[in-house]
Amino acid sequence: MHARPGSLLRRFMGLVCSLVLGGAIAAVSAQHASRGAGAPTAEFHFARMIYTDSPRNQRFGPGWWAQDWPDAEVHFTQSLDRLTRIDAGQGVAVELTDDSLFDYPWLYATQVGYWDLSDEEVARLREYLLRGGFLMVDDFFGEREWLPFQETMARLFPDRPIREIDADTDEILHVLYDIDKFTQIPGLRHLGGGFGGRRGRRGGHYGVQGLPEPYWRGIYDDDGRLMIAMNFNQDVGDAWEHADDSFYPAPMTALAYRFGVNYVVYAMTH
Numbered sequence: 533m534h535a536r537p538g539s540l541l542r543r544f545m546g547l548v549c550s551l552v553l554g555g556a557i558a559a560v561s562a563q564h565a566s567r568g569a570g571a572p573t574a575e576f577h578f579a580r581m582i583y584t585d586s587p588r589n590q591r592f593g594p595g596w597w598a599q600d601w602p603d604a605e606v607h608f609t610q611s612l613d614r615l616t617r618i619d620a621g622q623g624v625a626v627e628l629t630d631d632s633l634f635d636y637p638w639l640y641a642t643q644v645g646y647w648d649l650s651d652e653e654v655a656r657l658r659e660y661l662l663r664g665g666f667l668m669v670d671d672f673f674g675e676r677e678w679l680p681f682q683e684t685m686a687r688l689f690p691d692r693p694i695r696e697i698d699a700d701t702d703e704i705l706h707v708l709y710d711i712d713k714f715t716q717i718p719g720l721r722h723l724g725g726g727f728g729g730r731r732g733r734r735g736g737h738y739g740v741q742g743l744p745e746p747y748w749r750g751i752y753d754d755d756g757r758l759m760i761a762m763n764f765n766q767d768v769g770d771a772w773e774h775a776d777d778s779f780y781p782a783p784m785t786a787l788a789y790r791f792g793v794n795y796v797v798y799a800m801t802h
Contacts, residue, residue, distance in 0.1 A: 572635050574621025576612070576796065578605035579636035581667075582627045586648040586680065596643035599671060600769040601625070605640075608772040611789050612796060616708070628653040633660055638799040642769050644669045645677020647684065654687050661688075661759040666799035668792075669760065671719065671767045674744055678764065685760075689751055694762070697748040704758050704798045709790040716746040717788050719767035720774050723781070757802050761795055768792065 583597050594601075605623035612620045626633050629652060633639075639660070641647070649657070661667060672681060685694060697705065705711040722743055749762040771788030774780040 575619035578623035581641040589646040604772040645672040719770040
């Protein structure tokens, strides 16, 4: 049976309205997140950095800063409550120019190969880190994404080198959990899950194939305190986000949680 032209028009208009409403909700959510930091209500909040995308990497929706948001922080915060005595509150999203930034000792930034920080944002991030803040950067792969990130680090700390994190001597890998095995933590898409999470599966785990070598790197202050932890060629946020998904390998999720908890405890105590 063929649909009438009027019926098709109503369906089309309904789809358009749904898309417009969805975009409006995403925009309102992003605006709310940018204003939603406020004063801390708990000892720790998962603070996610809001940044502007590079013009060559613009995307629809809130921006690359929102990748894995909010499931990654919700799941990670729940585990932080279970695994430590840290009083963890609701996750927040904060801009570098927001004065509330300095209320949060731990900051998370994802997809940093796509960011485009202004001079003001770079200056604020430098101040935040030198005043004792800690930044974890995650989910960026290959030279195409490393180079824009490296250029920002050169603007941030031109006199401080990026160093490999030493599994034997660096305290951050032993502050709570002893981490001596650098197993690569991939995104779900690297396991055959597709960019839509549960979409694109053909059954079974494909395994991690064709990914560049993983690195754990950092920048340190004059006293040897790690200020920036870099999970390069890794997607720790995906491991948190999909912690309740049987498709994502449990050993990789467990390792991602150990890294995250160590980072938080280190940030809270150094």
